[in-house]
Amino acid sequence: MNVTVVGAGIAGVACARALVSAGVTVRVLERAGFGGRMATDRYEGRPVDVGAGYFTVSDARFAAVVEGWRDARLAREWTDTFAVHSPAGWATTTGPVRWSAPGGLASLVADLAAGLDVRLGHEVSKISRGPVVDGEAADAVVLAMPGPEAARLLSPDLSETLSVARGRVWLPSLAGVFRFAARSWDFAGAFVNDHPVLTTLFDDGSRRGDGAPVLVAHSTAEAADRNADLEAAVCELLDLPERPISSHVRRWDFARPAEPGDRPFHFGTDRIGLAGDAWGNSKIETAWLSGTTLAEAIIAL
Numbered sequence: 001m002n003v004t005v006v007g008a009g010i011a012g013v014a015c016a017r018a019l020v021s022a023g024v025t026v027r028v029l030e031r032a033g034f035g036g037r038m039a040t041d042r043y044e045g046r047p048v049d050v051g052a053g054y055f056t057v058s059d060a061r062f063a064a065v066v067e068g069w070r071d072a073r074l075a076r077e078w079t080d081t082f083a084v085h086s087p088a089g090w091a092t093t094t095g096p097v098r099w100s101a102p103g104g105l106a107s108l109v110a111d112l113a114a115g116l117d118v119r120l121g122h123e124v125s126k127i128s129r130g131p132v133v134d135g136e137a138a139d140a141v142v143l144a145m146p147g148p149e150a151a152r153l154l155s156p157d158l159s160e161t162l163s164v165a166r167g168r169v170w171l172p173s174l175a176g177v178f179r180f181a182a183r184s185w186d187f188a189g190a191f192v193n194d195h196p197v198l199t200t201l202f203d204d205g206s207r208r209g210d211g212a213p214v215l216v217a218h219s220t221a222e223a224a225d226r227n228a229d230l231e232a233a234v235c236e237l238l239d240l241p242e243r244p245i246s247s248h249v250r251r252w253d254f255a256r257p258a259e260p261g262d263r264p265f266h267f268g269t270d271r272i273g274l275a276g277d278a279w280g281n282s283k284i285e286t287a288w289l290s291g292t293t294l295a296e297a298i299i300a301l
Helices: 010-021 060-071 106-112 147-153 159-165 204-208 221-225 230-238 284-299
Strands: 002-006 025-030 040-043 046-049 076-086 089-100 118-120 140-144 170-179 189-192 198-203 214-219 246-257 272-275
Touching (some): 010 106, 010 140, 040 170, 046 204, 046 214, 060 106, 147 246, 159 272, 170 230, 198 204, 198 230, 214 230, 221 246
Parallel strands (some): 002 025, 002 140, 025 118
Antiparallel strands (some): 040 046, 076 089, 189 198
16 A cells, blocks of 8 residues: 655644554655644744644643653643733633643654655645546545645545535634843733734743743734734733834734534545544644544555
């Protein structure tokens, strides 16, 4: 059996890892780099997570993977306490331990991909019945990406998978990275409720462990649609004494699905699968489980 996985985010790499462990021949095709929406960009020489902000652990199999990352010092327990802002003011909330990665979340995906046949910088143009990826046949194909991106690759006669890929509404978001001369806030992360622009804030110096005075902000879908000024919103919300010395904003067209999925993956009669964090609550653990369980379904063919 040979399988082509398109997308080197954690869902695609987890799927490939499980398939290879079962003796399946796998190639992973990725148009950019590792991570997907676990993206890590570099600004002023340091990594900054601009997609997912952290991850949590509840599944025992995923916990074993995370322990490996911790032992290798790639991941660390970060915090269980976040600030919460609402129209009533500020409060705090305690929940599960949030994990972070000193080298950026994308470094975890790259570690999981070690030894796999991953071809970065490889952009796929078309997937047709067979399944065939750009003219090369496979026994199964996995699309580990948001549904609208998968739909762009599928030929019109793949109506079953096309319908599933198009069947979910996706929401955009803006991610802003703001470096200040000094830290003037007192939280590791913050949920921002009922705000016209902001949804979450992360102290990236705390998250990374280097103490850098860097905030990362994520926007609402409506704010992304109107290209709102994230920098101004952050400074106003936190009543900061000065503006940042550098600002970078990245747009995510498909940041998250409007509603969570009701099953862990899709695998159709056309032998094309869809996996990712949209298949359940939108979390890193969900994406890992989606890719892993899809691999198990393919192995069982």
